[in-house]
Amino acid sequence: MTESHSLDAFIDKLHLGETLGLADRRAVRSLPFRLRRMERGGFVVREGDRPHRCNILLSGYAFSSKVCSDGARAVLALHMEGDPLDIAGCSGSDAQCNVQALTPIVTADLSRDDLCALAHDHPAIAAALWRLTARNAAMLGEWLTNVGRRSARGRISHLICEIAARQRDLGVSCGADYVMPLTQEQLGDSTGLTSVHVNRVLQGLRGDKLIALAKQRVTIIDWERLRHAGDFRPGYLQLAA
Structure with a gap:
């Protein structure tokens, strides 16, 4: 752990409307972890792997996806700061999807045994992990x-x-104006549309003055x-406010 990277964002996600006690927060912060840095496109976990560790996203964006036999990809989730990236790593089961870095990312690489022991010793944290799993579902x-x-x-x-x-909840933007982390191709993979169709829809929303676009920046008008x-x-997001 370093001074510039802590598990505070993960603690914020664990709250989900239920404040953790001081002892519980201290217990999470005391978890040993190693920092893992990855460039855009790098795999945190691959479908079919059986990870023995769990990664918490500390900075950047990541996504979960599945790839069909013909190469078509479906993006299943967009991950932001504080999100666990591979819950399968905590359960001991095989990963059911790929998890990749959407931007350069930093993760906290935790031992599955340490996280399970934490949940066992702190019922409030175990309940928070269940709430987080339900939120993800x-x-x-x-x-x-x-x-x-x-x-x-x-x-x-x-x-x-x-x-x-979600960005407004994290405090990384005001919500009405932000840098879109997804390319038009990735927007298509997230919505079942082609890149051409995505572009046409975005231009329609801009023409109707619902949004403004400047490269990757989206402004909601x-x-x-x-x-x-x-x-x-x-x-369904169970945001703080």
Whole structure:
């Protein structure tokens, strides 16, 4: 552990509306870990691996995905600061998807045994890990609904809103203006659309003055109209505010 990297962001994720006691927070902070740095595109874990450690994202962005036999890719989740990246590493089961760095990232590489012992000795932390797992399942359900039942315009609008809400919750942006971590190809893989279709939808949202675009920067001009276009209801994210 270094002075510039701690598990505080992970502790914030464990709160999820339930404040951990001082002793519990101290216990999490005392977990030994090693820093792991990875460049964009690097694999934190590959599908089918059986990891014996668990990684917590300390900085940057990562994503989970599955790749079909024909090479088509589906992005299943976008990970931000404080998120555990490979819960399978805590359960001892095989990884069911790839986890890759979307940007240069730093992770805290934890021993599975240490994390399990922590949960055993601190029931509040065990309960928090269950809540976090349930939150992740709710997010996956929302992503499946987005791909399976919303229009192309609705899918992109919903994803833009989700990223804005999560970045605002982390305090890394005001929410209304942020750098989009996903390329148009990755936006397509996240929403079941081609890059060409993604571009057409983005230009439509810009033309209707819901958003402004400048390279990778997204500025939300009309939050209510964008939220309505994406049928975005943030309860599933269980944000602090």
